[in-house]
Amino acid sequence: xxxxxxxxxxxxxxxxxxxxxxxxxxxxxxxxxxxxxxxxxxxxxxxxxxxxxxxxxxxxxxxxxxxxxxxxxxxxxxxxxxxxxxxxxxxxxxxxxxxxxxxxxxxxxxxxxxxxxxxx
Numbered sequence: 001x002x003x004x005x006x007x008x009x010x011x012x013x014x015x016x017x018x019x020x021x022x023x024x025x026x027x028x029x030x031x032x033x034x035x036x037x038x039x040x041x042x043x044x045x046x047x048x049x050x051x052x053x054x055x056x057x058x059x060x061x062x063x064x065x066x067x068x069x070x071x072x073x074x075x076x077x078x079x080x081x082x083x084x085x086x087x088x089x090x091x092x093x094x095x096x097x098x099x100x101x102x103x104x105x106x107x108x109x110x111x112x113x114x115x116x117x118x119x120x
Contacts, residue, residue: 009033011072012046013110014058016080016095020114022104023053024092030105031072046073054093055082064109072110 011031014021022029034049036042043060050058058075082093096104098114106114 007036008071009035010042010045010049011107011110012050012058012060013064013072013074013113014050014056014077015074015117016077019095019097020101020104021050021054021056021077022094022096022101023088024094025105028103028105029094029096029101031110042071042073046075050075051083053087055084055086057083064113072107072113074113 011033012021013031021032023032032046032050032053034045034052036045037048040048041060042063046060047058050056057078059078060073060075062074064072064074101111101114
């Protein structure tokens with residue numbers, strides 16, 4: 001696996017027990033996301049952003065095809081509880097089943113991934 005430097009915004013797709021980690025974005029919900037540091041891969045960006053925003057440790061494992069210039073990375077959850085110092089308060093985080101994500105701002109590539117990788 002070649003880890004190329006990422007460009008643009010990178011979203012993290014964190015699934016655990018059939019639920020997707022979402023963060024509050026203005027009036028709605030979306031993926032934890034952020035911009036890469038210089039020479040940082042999309043996988044590393046996703047892991048860093050999830051930790052900074054939520055306190056959860058994850059490992060970026062699968063880079064989904066970019067959708068409209070935004071990358072999405074599937075991440076494996078490494079800690080069941082967030083550490084202290086997260087950038088967002090607990091009420092700004094939500095674990096949602098795919099059926100509960102209709103109100104979330106998710107790229108099409110993520111919705112396609114969820115259809116094939118979560119229980120019905």
